[in-house]
Amino acid sequence: MARCVIAGMTYFLFVFLLGFGLGTLRVLLVAPRLGETTAVLLEVPIMLAASWVVCGRCKRRFDVPPRADAKALMGAVAFVLLITAEMAVAVFLFGRSPTDFLTGYRTTAGAIGIAGQVAFGLMPLWVPACRQT
Numbered sequence: 001m002a003r004c005v006i007a008g009m010t011y012f013l014f015v016f017l018l019g020f021g022l023g024t025l026r027v028l029l030v031a032p033r034l035g036e037t038t039a040v041l042l043e044v045p046i047m048l049a050a051s052w053v054v055c056g057r058c059k060r061r062f063d064v065p066p067r068a069d070a071k072a073l074m075g076a077v078a079f080v081l082l083i084t085a086e087m088a089v090a091v092f093l094f095g096r097s098p099t100d101f102l103t104g105y106r107t108t109a110g111a112i113g114i115a116g117q118v119a120f121g122l123m124p125l126w127v128p129a130c131r132q133t
Contacts, residue, residue: 008077
């Protein structure tokens, strides 16, 4: 099961780094022009497509067993790390309280975002391991 944990950590890291970059563009460039909800609606499909690719590659690279419990562990590790990192960024970089961070999920944009994050966590259950090219 250690390889499932490592796969989840790696999956999280690559997707989080991409999301941090896209999120910066969303907040600074897209949201002021189109609104927060539209900006999130544009970002989520990109993030989910990237998650699909990264997830498949991590499953293959770390030889995650095809059992549901192994795939669920990979996704749970990635999801917990993602939510923890998102809260840490909100609190330590942007000075928000944990309560403010969680309250953000009550907005339309926040609900779309958390739905995307849940899909990210479930992705290992859906995505086949990538074939070697």
